[in-house]
Amino acid sequence: MTTILDVAKKAKVSVVTVSRLLNNPDIVSSRTANKIFQVMEQLNYQPSQAARYLVQKKTNTIAVIMPDIKNTFFNSWFRFIEEYSSERDFNLVLCNTDEDPLKEIKYVKLIHSQRVDGAIIAPTSKASVEYLIKSKVRFILFDRVFKDLNTNFISTDHYKGSYDATEYLIRLGHKKIAILKGNGTLYPDVERFAGFRNAMKKYNIKIDPDLIMNCEFNEDKALSATKLLLQRSDKPTVIFPFNGLMSIGVIKAVQQLKLSIPEDISILSFDEIPGSDIFRPEITHVMQPVNTLGKDIMAAMIRMISNSSQHVRVFQNPELIIGNSVKKI
Amino acid sequence: MTTILDVAKKAKVSVVTVSRLLNNPDIVSSRTANKIFQVMEQLNYQPSQAARYLVQKKTNTIAVIMPDIKNTFFNSWFRFIEEYSSERDFNLVLCNTDEDPLKEIKYVKLIHSQRVDGAIIAPTSKASVEYLIKSKVRFILFDRVFKDLNTNFISTDHYKGSYDATEYLIRLGHKKIAILKGNGTLYPDVERFAGFRNAMKKYNIKIDPDLIMNCEFNEDKALSATKLLLQRSDKPTVIFPFNGLMSIGVIKAVQQLKLSIPEDISILSFDEIPGSDIFRPEITHVMQPVNTLGKDIMAAMIRMISNSSQHVRVFQNPELIIGNSVKKI
DNA sequence: GCAAAAATGTTAAACGTTTATCTTTTTTAG
DNA sequence: CTAAAAAAGATAAACGTTTAACATTTTTGC
DSSP states (O other): OOOHHHHHHHHTSOHHHHHHHHHOGGGSOHHHHHHHHHHHHHHTOOOOHHHHHHHHOOOOEEEEEESOTTSHHHHHHHHHHHHHHHHTTOEEEEEEOTTOHHHHHHHHHHHHHHTOSEEEEOOSOHHHHHHHHHTTOOEEEESOOOGGGOOOEEEEOHHHHHHHHHHHHHHTTOOOEEEEEOOSOSHHHHHHHHHHHHHHHHTTOOOOGGGEEEOTTOHHHHHHHHHHHHHSTTOOSEEEESSHHHHHHHHHHHHHTTOOTTTTOEEEEESOOTTTTTOSSOOEEEEOOHHHHHHHHHHHHHHHHHHSOOOOEEEEOOEEEOOSOOOOO | OOOHHHHHHHHTSOHHHHHHHHHOGGGSOHHHHHHHHHHHHHHTOOOOHHHHHHHHOOOOEEEEEESOTTSHHHHHHHHHHHHHHHHTTOEEEEEEOTTOHHHHHHHHHHHHHHTOSEEEEOOSOHHHHHHHHHTTOOEEEESOOOGGGOOOEEEEOHHHHHHHHHHHHHHTTOOOEEEEEOOSOSHHHHHHHHHHHHHHHHTTOOOOGGGEEEOTTOHHHHHHHHHHHHHSTTOOSEEEESSHHHHHHHHHHHHHTTOOTTTTOEEEEESOOTTTTTOSSOOEEEEOOHHHHHHHHHHHHHHHHHHSOOOOEEEEOOEEEOOSOOOOO
């Protein structure tokens, strides 16, 4: 690998001049600058980030830790993150945890070791977040907040999204609403359920506990749950899965039972489903503002990196996108 | 940030002993080891990768450069890459180029600067590949090969995939086959078209040049092209888009024209479409072996990193997945 | 042609590790 | 209890940069 010394020698200048050109270009004459640039080009020189970091304590790298890059929501969110950061010359390290706390803690330690300038994390476990705090890694939580942990975050108002969606269903005449949720540990899960519960309460509709299913945000479990639900005598009129993946499970189950949406059963999804643009009927869903969620969190991160401390605690508003997967009753 | 010195002091051992524990654990007694580990835990110590790299010349990092993480094909491929590498304790840096040669060259320089142990790249431009060669970055091309460049690669036999698909269509009676392709620069594009052309030739069917559309792998262009095609008096009986994104465009066009698949028009896609698991009819498509493509390229990369040089030149076989989007004529 | 300003050079320390060599201390086996 | 082996320590160099302090050279403006 060619070093700054090689460049200096070949350009017949001192190492310090080369370094100055790299870090403070204004103070070197354009003649020398050109000469050095030319040599750099010839030798294919790129300064070693590692050596640089040691002195400057900056990596220009931001880590993104998330459960699943394949998940539609995280995927499109990531695209905005990537776009924004690449325009500002920050590098991204992407870590996929698969909702595995062990994988997550491994990654968290790794990025600590890498001394990234900051981390954006949609955590699976609280332990990872506590580790980040202890080890003084700069970070912003995304989507999943720990209320008792007093950290920076950007998330969606999951409560409102779910409340509004439920209200929409109720106004169309639905009372037997089935919920496919997680196990109640994840923040969005809790909030979404609370939103549902309170909307039901407001309209004085009793919640049938048999219609609340824990599917752990898993497609297959949603599929089985749906089959169970649809075989009941007292079956629900609508199913409300708390993420896109579970909605896929619901749709598959409906297809397998040769039923149709919304004639036989209505569906309302939290988040878009993959392939939503061509799937018919269009699935009514709560849409989180991925675009601004991505831009804002990255902007906040970059601000934190330059201005040091910053206070970022934001809930953004989701929007109910009306399709035609919900029937009026 | 706590350093190895802090650990040594607190554990009352020498820096060298701590380093030995980290790099050659067998030669330190378990009593000392435990003591040191305990202190590391307490102080949240993680060695600085940068400092380490300077001496050891290893980053344990592999860069993945690809055009679009949102593209179904690259996305699922990436998941396998990620899984395989994380199990083997390699870190991944993900770079999204958006098919922009400038963004790509920026990323290529970046990873050079980061001194990653290797790169896996589905290149957009030849310049990036030439840069990697010049700067002696270890790399394997993925999907997009440059025949004149004599590099390592793992790709699919695009020719065969397309040939077989075309033959399938012909045997079902199709003669007026419309092709939605790119502009003919990308390797897969060229090969896929050659496969189509030769299959047609074998069955002595003349290719109507009006049915060959350059849509640049773009959804909107595929949509417009499809509308044009379907309004012709001498319209095709089947449309064969060269990737999943263009297939989405085709499907949207068909939906907008209120036609149905395969009654009014048949479709055969190269690659899966997003949401393929719930979309009906099931789209007949050429499936690349994403799983093995991912594992194999990562395995090859890791071998290259440890054994130094390696020769990797592989074309894997795609498979035709029969759905019901192609009508017998 | 001269003084001031700008550009470049010289030297050296620092960043946090690893690693080699050599020395000293501790543990183990008989 | 002793000799050998194992473990730990001490010292120092190296990795590729940046940066500060100061010295020297070159350019600029008048």
